[in-house]
Amino acid sequence: MTEKIEHIGIAVADLDRATELYTRLLGIPPYKTERVESEGVEVAFFRVGQSKIELLAPLHEASPIAKFLAKRGEGIHHVAFGVSDIRAELQRLKAEGFELLNENPKPGADRKWVAFVHPKSAGGVLVELCQDREKDDDHGG
Numbered sequence: 001m002t003e004k005i006e007h008i009g010i011a012v013a014d015l016d017r018a019t020e021l022y023t024r025l026l027g028i029p030p031y032k033t034e035r036v037e038s039e040g041v042e043v044a045f046f047r048v049g050q051s052k053i054e055l056l057a058p059l060h061e062a063s064p065i066a067k068f069l070a071k072r073g074e075g076i077h078h079v080a081f082g083v084s085d086i087r088a089e090l091q092r093l094k095a096e097g098f099e100l101l102n103e104n105p106k107p108g109a110d111r112k113w114v115a116f117v118h119p120k121s122a123g124g125v126l127v128e129l130c131q132d133r134e135k136d137d138d139h140g141g
């Protein structure tokens with residue numbers, strides 16, 4: 001069961017420029033910026049109440065975000081739902097016929113376990129599931 005919209009991911013070409021824009025838009029600076037080398041992205045997070053905005057900029061041309069920007073331009077990239085048991089939720093979605101991009105959760109930005117659902121099976125929206133990652137223990141990540 002999904003518990004909340006954890007964040008909305010937005011693809012941007014230039015993280016500094018987009019961070020400046022969103023700081024003015026939201027009236028607050030990002031609480032964190034982070035490089036996720038495994039995904040080829042640099043991210044900035046803003047709090048919006050219980051949810052967040054995640055800006056994603058590519059670190060290199062092979063990054064999935066670079067490919068997204070080339071094809072679609074800047075804009076909403078994914079919606080992330082917060083769950084308390086990501087493995088159980090992945091099993092549930094698989095049983096419901098959703099195409100999973102990740103069969104197993106992987107370490108994501110902002111101390112989360114994450115997994116993605118293919119947009120083809122989710123009405124054209126790239127869906128991310130995420131669960132808080134308190135310590136690197138039982139998921140082998």
Ligand code: ZN
Binds near residue numbers: 007008009078
């Ligand atoms: Zn995300």
